[in-house]
Amino acid sequence: KEIASFLEVENSKQKVQMSIHQFTNTCFKECVPTVDSGDLNAQEEQCLNNCVNRFLDTNIRIVKGLQSLN
Amino acid sequence: KEIASFLEVENSKQKVQMSIHQFTNTCFKECVPTVDSGDLNAQEEQCLNNCVNRFLDTNIRIVKGLQSLN
Amino acid sequence: KEIASFLEVENSKQKVQMSIHQFTNTCFKECVPTVDSGDLNAQEEQCLNNCVNRFLDTNIRIVKGLQSLN
Amino acid sequence: QITQELAVANATELVNKVTENCFKKCLNSPYADGNENCVDQCLAKYMRSWNVVSRAYIARIQQASTSGDI
Amino acid sequence: QITQELAVANATELVNKVTENCFKKCLNSPYADGNENCVDQCLAKYMRSWNVVSRAYIARIQQASTSGDI
Amino acid sequence: QITQELAVANATELVNKVTENCFKKCLNSPYADGNENCVDQCLAKYMRSWNVVSRAYIARIQQASTSGDI
Numbered sequence: 001k002e003i004a005s006f007l008e009v010e011n012s013k014q015k016v017q018m019s020i021h022q023f024t025n026t027c028f029k030e031c032v033p034t035v036d037s038g039d040l041n042a043q044e045e046q047c048l049n050n051c052v053n054r055f056l057d058t059n060i061r062i063v064k065g066l067q068s069l070n
Numbered sequence: 071k072e073i074a075s076f077l078e079v080e081n082s083k084q085k086v087q088m089s090i091h092q093f094t095n096t097c098f099k100e101c102v103p104t105v106d107s108g109d110l111n112a113q114e115e116q117c118l119n120n121c122v123n124r125f126l127d128t129n130i131r132i133v134k135g136l137q138s139l140n
Numbered sequence: 141k142e143i144a145s146f147l148e149v150e151n152s153k154q155k156v157q158m159s160i161h162q163f164t165n166t167c168f169k170e171c172v173p174t175v176d177s178g179d180l181n182a183q184e185e186q187c188l189n190n191c192v193n194r195f196l197d198t199n200i201r202i203v204k205g206l207q208s209l210n
Numbered sequence: 211q212i213t214q215e216l217a218v219a220n221a222t223e224l225v226n227k228v229t230e231n232c233f234k235k236c237l238n239s240p241y242a243d244g245n246e247n248c249v250d251q252c253l254a255k256y257m258r259s260w261n262v263v264s265r266a267y268i269a270r271i272q273q274a275s276t277s278g279d280i
Numbered sequence: 281q282i283t284q285e286l287a288v289a290n291a292t293e294l295v296n297k298v299t300e301n302c303f304k305k306c307l308n309s310p311y312a313d314g315n316e317n318c319v320d321q322c323l324a325k326y327m328r329s330w331n332v333v334s335r336a337y338i339a340r341i342q343q344a345s346t347s348g349d350i
Numbered sequence: 351q352i353t354q355e356l357a358v359a360n361a362t363e364l365v366n367k368v369t370e371n372c373f374k375k376c377l378n379s380p381y382a383d384g385n386e387n388c389v390d391q392c393l394a395k396y397m398r399s400w401n402v403v404s405r406a407y408i409a410r411i412q413q414a415s416t417s418g419d420i
Contacts (some may be wrong), residue, residue: 018293021294025301027333028325031240032241034320035306040326040332045332052337052340057246062228062249064223087216090263109270110258110259115262117380121263123266124384128373128376132372136361136368147352161367188403198299
């Protein structure tokens with residue numbers, strides 16, 4: 001039983017990690033068009049923040065929309 | 071034995087489902103450039119139909135071409 | 141023990157194969173913009189060669205960069 | 211139980227693909243504002259596209275199995 | 281041991297995504313020359329982006345678990 | 351038997367990648383007409399590219415294993 005709950009926690013941590021990889025990949029492409037220094041400027045950082053939040057909003061809205069179809 | 075044939079049927083149904091996901095993803099990107107209503111217009115629907123059929127034609131031609139190389 | 145080493149060899153061969161699929165996919169897109177014959181011209185072939193080598197350079201540089209962060 | 215797991219895998223794949231596509235079509239960098247109206251219409255269009263693609267693909271499969279071709 | 285395997289999977293995913301993104305941003309067909317400076321800065325930007333995205337996502341998860349919503 | 355399964359996985363991956371790439375290079379929305387000639391040439395070009403990439407990658411692996419570097 002302890003093993004099962006250990007696996008479950010690891011599994012959900014892993015899902016969060018993989019989502020962060022996916023969001024970084026998507027949002028980096030859109031929010032960081034050029035590489036001229038190693039730092040993020042204020043707009044890039046704001047864009048990355050917005051991007052994650054808008055992506056999650058979209059995801060939630062689509063899940064709710066699909067549930068209402070059933 | 072019944073379990074094996076059950077699994078095989080489930081497996082091939084699942085492959086069909088995953089192909090539909092892939093084709094919808096590819097063809098939606100190309101055939102539905104804008105979102106201004108929830109309906110598909112006639113051209114979009116025709117394009118989606120063509121897209122699936124041309125994709126399958128291409129797939130079949132490539133499989134045959136690769137077989138003739140062997 | 142023989143089985144373990146057989147599996148290991150197969151596994152690393154398979155990884156090389158999958159990398160070749162990935163590099164061909166990436167480099168074909170960039171180096172072969174048009175299809176007007178079945179042959180590669182000299183520029184295309186040179187570009188494919190360069191593409192693989194620059195991709196591997198980038199990969200190695202990033203691995204080293206990440207290791208130096210730890 | 212396997213059937214149910216496959217249904218979950220299918221639903222997850224659908225949610226992911228719709229989210230990706232509709233995020234790209236409805237939202238733009240720097241992602242300051244959402245666009246729920248567009249997301250709703252995009253979801254409706256995507257589901258209709260899914261149906262069109264599904265019918266076209268299954269028609270091809272049936273045609274191929276009738277003619278003995280694949 | 282599972283934890284360690286997941287850490288390896290995460291590191292591999294990160295290396296792959298950074299390589300892909302920075303190869304695309306820093307190098308261009310016909311890939312005659314490398315661009316190590318750009319790759320280094322791109323890696324630094326990607327890691328900073330990863331942190332921004334990570335914080336934003338985890339903030340949303342915590343907010344959702346507090347409000348009882350997902 | 352494992353070797354055979356890997357060969358099937360490789361062949362499937364090849365078919366999928368060639369289909370995707372040649373569909374994109376040879377066919378365009380609204381997909382009214384096919385383009386078998388282009389698909390055949392594209393397949394030939396893709397296989398030649400596969401060989402170029404393969405040789406370049408394996409040369410790098412051998413070079414790295416000789417010099418003790420990776």
